[in-house]
Amino acid sequence: MTALAVRQGSPDARVRTGVWFIGARGSVATTATAGCAAIAAGLHPPSGMATETPPFARSGLPPLASLVFGGHDILDCPLAKRAEALAEGGVLPHGLPAAVRAELDAADAEIRPGGPLPGDARTDEELITAFAADLAGFTRRHELARTVVVNVSSTEPAPGPDDPRLPASSLYAAAALRAGCPYVDFTPSTGLRSPALAEAVASCGLPHAGRDGKTGQTLLRSVLAPMFVQRALPVRAWSGTNLLGGGDGAALADPAAAAAKNAGKERVLADTFGAAPEGEVHIDDVPAMGDWKTAWDHIAFDGFLGSRMILQTIWQGCDSALAAPLVLDLARLLARAHETGLSGPRPELGFYFKDPDGGGSAALADQYADLLAFAERLRGEA
Numbered sequence: 001m002t003a004l005a006v007r008q009g010s011p012d013a014r015v016r017t018g019v020w021f022i023g024a025r026g027s028v029a030t031t032a033t034a035g036c037a038a039i040a041a042g043l044h045p046p047s048g049m050a051t052e053t054p055p056f057a058r059s060g061l062p063p064l065a066s067l068v069f070g071g072h073d074i075l076d077c078p079l080a081k082r083a084e085a086l087a088e089g090g091v092l093p094h095g096l097p098a099a100v101r102a103e104l105d106a107a108d109a110e111i112r113p114g115g116p117l118p119g120d121a122r123t124d125e126e127l128i129t130a131f132a133a134d135l136a137g138f139t140r141r142h143e144l145a146r147t148v149v150v151n152v153s154s155t156e157p158a159p160g161p162d163d164p165r166l167p168a169s170s171l172y173a174a175a176a177l178r179a180g181c182p183y184v185d186f187t188p189s190t191g192l193r194s195p196a197l198a199e200a201v202a203s204c205g206l207p208h209a210g211r212d213g214k215t216g217q218t219l220l221r222s223v224l225a226p227m228f229v230q231r232a233l234p235v236r237a238w239s240g241t242n243l244l245g246g247g248d249g250a251a252l253a254d255p256a257a258a259a260a261k262n263a264g265k266e267r268v269l270a271d272t273f274g275a276a277p278e279g280e281v282h283i284d285d286v287p288a289m290g291d292w293k294t295a296w297d298h299i300a301f302d303g304f305l306g307s308r309m310i311l312q313t314i315w316q317g318c319d320s321a322l323a324a325p326l327v328l329d330l331a332r333l334l335a336r337a338h339e340t341g342l343s344g345p346r347p348e349l350g351f352y353f354k355d356p357d358g359g360g361s362a363a364l365a366d367q368y369a370d371l372l373a374f375a376e377r378l379r380g381e382a
Contacts, residue, residue: 024071
């Protein structure tokens, strides 16, 4: 039993829920793990968590104090040290890693080696079997009602049509299905969308949601783009630039990975306007920025009688702190969906994604209305 569960009065085993992060020692997972412990202990408010607002109060979501964390990662840095580095960088509050050290150590003890690493001779099937066994063992050891797998690993390039192996994200996704775990893809990586997994996805009977978390620039685009449509203001061009460091900056320095990321950003505009306006999105790796990012958008539009106008926006934030409350929301929502017997893609969770399942509106206001309706549905199943 984790120290967090002990501190909070040991929730009944039937309501304890596992959260298994792919990329468990990364910035997002570390921030989410530490943040959950801090909120459950009353050290900080649940800022950024929609599931902690009144509309979700009676939806039957697992309490934050009942969440048990583990995961896969290819790194071996202890979670507590990762949290200390994030605190030094201003991502986590000063002193928080020490305050929740027991919870971080408990989660770290449940992180298993990921892969495949260079030189790993195991086949795809062998890797999937090993990852699924890790998940099953975690769920069994902690007597969890269920475990939700959340992919928050670095963005990978899209696989080529002739690649003989599944990408790593799809290996983890296949393992989640095999272990009977609901699955959240918070990245633009292939994951469940590999054609090789289509049959397994269709027959798994599990709820899943994705993909690519909407935390900053695209979040703002999903608010502003509908405004131009509703006010009948034609957009001539929409260009954007992102400056970021940390692991994401390094991963997205790969043009193929950046292309996978940008596709979701541009899709929001195409879906809203019917066609993407002129302009591109650029991502620049600036290591000195660490886990912080700056996103700039330049929007050229026409006003009455063809008057030329410009709107510029600047979004500066910490990506890990923006993403962490969202992944906690998603883990709780999908756990509750699984408890009520829901399965398949959950388009009601499009509020959280750049490229949500099932199409639907790209406007944040419409997506929020769908999310509230989903909360009501979950409440009715209680």
